Amino acid sequence: MVQQADSIHTGLEIDAESQQQSVQQKHSSQLTPKQVLSWLPKNATPAQQDSMIRAHVKPCEITHWSKMPDTLHLPGHKAGKSFRDVSLPQYYRESFFSKDSLFHPELRGGRLGVAGDPVPYTVAGDNFITSLLLLCFVLACIAFSKSKHFVFRQAKAFFRVQREGTTVITETSSEVRFQFFFVLQTCLLVALGYFFYSKASISDTFTIEQNWVICIYAGYVMSYCLIKALLYTIAGLVFFDKKKNEQWLKAYLFLLSCEGVLLFPVVMLLSYFDLSLQVAVIYTIIVLVLVKILSFYKSYLIFFKRNGLFLQIILYFCALEVVPLSALWGGLVLISHYLKINF
Structure with missing residues (x-):
């Protein structure tokens, strides 16, 4: 049974290597996890999937950033500008809540850890x-x-x-x-x-x-x-x-x-x-x-x-x-x- 499992695993690797060579010939770029997992049969275990990902997907520096325009704005409107742009008018640089008495962006919003009891005041420590x-x-x-x-x-x-009459020093x-x-x-x-x-x-x-x-x-x-x-x-x-x-x-x-x-x-x-x-x-x-x-x-x-x-x-x-x-x-x-x- 062990020899049969090893032969199956070896066969999967051989098939994967052959498919990898064919894919790399078509695509010279980095392989995606989807392409690597497509080489395995549907009944592949998670351990086999993980080993295949580790073997064929290598992390590398991204050299090709997307040059597509930013579309995160309303349709029909021009793309917004950064609030750090000093050429913008004041009403663009101010938030809607800027004049609210409860809006304090300079204050930290959370606390790290659990607040302890404050040390009582003592004159010896002053x-x-x-x-x-x-x-x-x-x-x-x-x-x-x-x-x-x-x-x-x-x-x-x-x-x-x-x-009376005594000289005072x-x-x-x-x-x-x-x-x-x-x-x-x-x-x-x-x-x-x-x-x-x-x-x-x-x-x-x-x-x-x-x-x-x-x-x-x-x-x-x-x-x-x-x-x-x-x-x-x-x-x-x-x-x-x-x-x-x-x-x-x-x-x-x-x-x-x-x-x-x-x-x-x-x-x-x-x-x-x-x-x-x-x-x-x-x-x-x-x-x-x-x-x-x-x-x-x-x-x-x-x-x-x-x-x-x-x-x-x-x-x-x-x-x-x-x-x-x-x-x-x-x-x-x-x-x-x-x-x-x-x-």
């Missing part, structure tokens, strides 16, 4: 905030090394009562710049601390980028400090003399600078070491209470110690310390609720 904190740390070290004598002098003078321009830098650093650190709190308690998604949210918080805290300094100046000029007002403003800037220095470690721990928010809130409250106690003590030394008035210091402290702090907290909460995404 290059802008990381660079800003690193810059603050480096500049704070430089500022402290350049003005450490000024800082120690202010710390000593903070707990002393300046007598004026600050240099570089020392004033360094102190204003510490104040700006305090505003940024307060904004970052409240940003962590708002993400945990109010909302972790906002209508704008997180960087802009932090910038808005920092701008609001900076406005709070400026308005508070303006209120101190107005109250000092109305009820006290210019010298006492100047002493208090220097003490106020010193307290703001110290507040930023004390808040810097907790912000770094929240950003990069996943410190518990509860511990951070307790630490921040302790720092704020300590700063308010020191401001209460300094305002008493400057304004009310010689007068022996106790009720006025309470009113002064409540009007210029407690009320602005409550306004700061309420404004930050209002901004957070305005910027959050409501689902």
Whole structure:
């Protein structure tokens, strides 16, 4: 049986070769699959058909393209032109849907693969905030090394009562710049601390980028400090003399600078070491209470110690310390609720 099958297969190949030679004599071009399959009997198996196609049809480069005119247009009309032709009028180059609001050819129509979950935003992964904190740390070290004598002098003078007629040591321009830098650093650190709190308690998604949210918080805290300094100046000029007002403003800037220095470690721990928010809130409250106690003590030394008035210091402290702090907290909460995404 095997010999009979081989003889049949050999006979088919011989017949195919003879037919191929006759066809190639008539047609010098490449054979088509139809011509090759016509040589086989009707009962040829698919394997035999495939072997015949592989043996006689060889792929080659097309050298004779059709030169017939394009007929893919309406009968009786001339062939269209390409939309890339710049000589065409505008209405030819525009599509019917060009002015449709839903037509966006520049957008990709599909997505490759399955969309994954987006990576949640973290301050540790934010290059802008990381660079800003690193810059603050480096500049704070430089500022402290350049003005450490000024800082120690202010710390000593903070707990002393300046007598009348005492010569006041004026600050240099570089020392004033360094102190204003510490104040700006305090505003940024307060904004970052409240940003962590708002993400945990109010909302972790906002209508704008997180960087802009932090910038808005920092701008609001900076406005709070400026308005508070303006209120101190107005109250000092109305009820006290210019010298006492100047002493208090220097003490106020010193307290703001110290507040930023004390808040810097907790912000770094929240950003990069996943410190518990509860511990951070307790630490921040302790720092704020300590700063308010020191401001209460300094305002008493400057304004009310010689007068022996106790009720006025309470009113002064409540009007210029407690009320602005409550306004700061309420404004930050209002901004957070305005910027959050409501689902």
